[in-house]
Amino acid sequence: MKKIVSLALAAVLALGILSGCGKKDAATLQIAVPNDTTNEARALLLLEANGIIKLKDGAGITATKNDIAENPHNVEIVEAEAAQLPNILKDVDYAVINSNYAINAGLNPVEDSLTIEGSSSAYANILAVKEGSESSDKVKALVAALESRQVADYIAEKYDGAVVSTVENPGDGYDASVDYAALAGQTISVAASPTPHAEILEVAKEILAAKDVTLDIQVFNDYVVPNTVVEDGTVDANYFQHVPYLDDFNAENGTHIVSVAAIHVEPMGLYGGKQTNLDALK
Numbered sequence: 634m635k636k637i638v639s640l641a642l643a644a645v646l647a648l649g650i651l652s653g654c655g656k657k658d659a660a661t662l663q664i665a666v667p668n669d670t671t672n673e674a675r676a677l678l679l680l681e682a683n684g685i686i687k688l689k690d691g692a693g694i695t696a697t698k699n700d701i702a703e704n705p706h707n708v709e710i711v712e713a714e715a716a717q718l719p720n721i722l723k724d725v726d727y728a729v730i731n732s733n734y735a736i737n738a739g740l741n742p743v744e745d746s747l748t749i750e751g752s753s754s755a756y757a758n759i760l761a762v763k764e765g766s767e768s769s770d771k772v773k774a775l776v777a778a779l780e781s782r783q784v785a786d787y788i789a790e791k792y793d794g795a796v797v798s799t800v801e802n803p804g805d806g807y808d809a810s811v812d813y814a815a816l817a818g819q820t821i822s823v824a825a826s827p828t829p830h831a832e833i834l835e836v837a838k839e840i841l842a843a844k845d846v847t848l849d850i851q852v853f854n855d856y857v858v859p860n861t862v863v864e865d866g867t868v869d870a871n872y873f874q875h876v877p878y879l880d881d882f883n884a885e886n887g888t889h890i891v892s893v894a895a896i897h898v899e900p901m902g903l904y905g906g907k908q909t910n911l912d913a914l915k
Contacts, residue, residue, distance in 0.1 A: 662708045662913055665728040667715035669856060671877040673697055675901055676729035679750050685914055694877050706914050716854060722906040726913065732795055732899035737828040742795040746902030747911050756875045757799040757895035758830070763863055764889040771821045771869055773808045774846060776894045778837035781806035787836045788897055796829050799895050806840040817845035822868040824851045824859035830872045864888045872896070
């Protein structure tokens, strides 16, 4: 009889253990972050700045979730493609989302984020070109258009702090060293993310059109193709990334793409999914 009871008790315990396998601890909070190297680090630094985690000393802008030294709130870092984060927001407790993807998903980074990073120039979005073409009239004309007062004003009015211009002294949209007469009738092609980059480029397009120069804006929804088409010469420039991402891309892919101008910064924000505020992290 004792043997039967013992066997029954063992079976119950085994079933209990098996039923718990694969289940997340109810106290664990999931925070989704971008899975590309520089943006994941940027997200983790935002979480650290808000006391949610602590990274190992020196982790910096190449940090991954493996560099978390202290996790006092028992959070689980979920890595996902940056463009997909707004789509999975409802399935996690929180997500750290790039402002361009947040805006494209109908989120207002200033009003909807629970916390947002400062406008660090280290993450300014840049105009990038194939090394060796930096001094061409096409590139200089595009830089001047993007560094114009018209573009700076458009960014301030359109995005109201969700996107911030980093151009210190905006000009009239034209470069005095460019031979616009020789450039007339030509096309400048640029690869861009849809929001806000392609929208901002529409302002530059009008500036260039006044000189009979056509700006061909090609929209991409990923972080790879815009660089490969610049590297292979399919397009003249791209406008979608920041320098830390570009440096990492060049190192990994053997490409030769360089920054020619810093145009704006998109503060990264922490958004609530299943959680509507930060109370669960206090």
